[in-house]
Amino acid sequence: MPNTSALAQAAPFSKAERDAVYKAIYTRRDVRDQFLPDPIPDEVLHKLLDAAHHAPSVGFMQPWNFIVLRAPQDRERMWRAFNTANEEAAGMFSGERQSTYRSLKLEGIRKAPVNICVTCDRSRGGEVVLGRTHNPNMDLYSTVCAIQNLWLAARAEGIGMGWVSIFHDADVRALLDIPDRIEIVGYLCLGYVEQLYERPELEVKGWNRRTPLEELIFDGKWQGDP
Ligand SMILES: Cc1cc2c(cc1C)N(C[C@H](O)[C@H](O)[C@H](O)COP(=O)(O)O)c1[nH]c(=O)[nH]c(=O)c1N2
DSSP, X not given: OOOOTTOOOOOOOOHXXXXXXXXXXXXOOBOSSOBOOOOOOHHHHHHHHHHHHTSOOGGGOOOEEEEEEOOHHHHHHHHHHHHHHHHHHHHTSOHHHHHHHHHSOOOOTTTSSEXXXXXXXXXXXXXXXXXTSSOTTHHHHHHXXXXXXXXXXHHHTTEEEEEEOOSOHHHHHHHHTOOTTEEEEEEEEEEEBSOOOSSOHHXXXXXXXXXXXXXXXXXXXXXXXX
C-alpha cells in the first residue's frame, strides 16, 4: 500500500498570490544591458539556486550543477569566447538582417555581476533512470526546467537574467574545466535591474514577433502542415 501520510492539503492560492505568479511569468525578460553593478548577496543567490534545485527532474535525477562566476577577469575571458562566436554568427546572416544582427546586444557577461553556467551530469542517475529509458534527453530537459525556475525566481527578487548561447561548447568547457561527460546546458548572466523591456527586446528591435497562440494549438492531432 502506498504511504499517503506525507500528503498535505493543496492549499489554494489567494488572488494576490495567483497574480504574483503570472506577473513573474509575463514580466520576465531576457536581460542583456540593464544590469546594475550592485552585488547579489550570497543568501539571495542561494535562494535563486534553491528555486532552480526544486525544479522537476526525470526520475528525480537532479542532474544539474551551477558554476558561479563573479570575478571580472573570469567574465572577461567568457566574453572573449562569446565575441569570437558572435562574429561568426553575424557572418551567417546577410544584407539588412546582418546589420540588424550586428546592432543587437546579445549578452551581459561583463555588465552582470554574476554569471552562472548550468550543466547536466548525464550519468548521475546510473545506467537506468526512471522516465529516461526511452528518451535519454529527458535529463537535459530537466535541467532547462531548473533554469526556468531560476529565471522566474530572479524576476521576483528584482534580478534580471539573460541566457547566452553564442559560444563554442569547447571554449566554455576549456575555460571552466568541464569534463567531457558533463553537458553544458545554459550560460546565464544575473544582476539587479531597475528597468525591463515590456515586450521581448528582439520584438521591440524588429527581429521577431510573438506568434499568436491560436496558431500553435492543435486539436487532437498534428495539424501544422497543409
Ligand atoms: C535556450 C535559449 C538561448 C538563448 C535565449 C533564450 C533561450 C531560451 N536568449 C533569449 C531569447 O532571445 C529571449 O528569451 C526571447 O527573445 C524572448 O524574449 P524574453 O525572454 O521574453 O525577453 C538569448 N538572448 C540573447 O541575447 N543571446 C543569446 O545567446 C540567447 N540565447
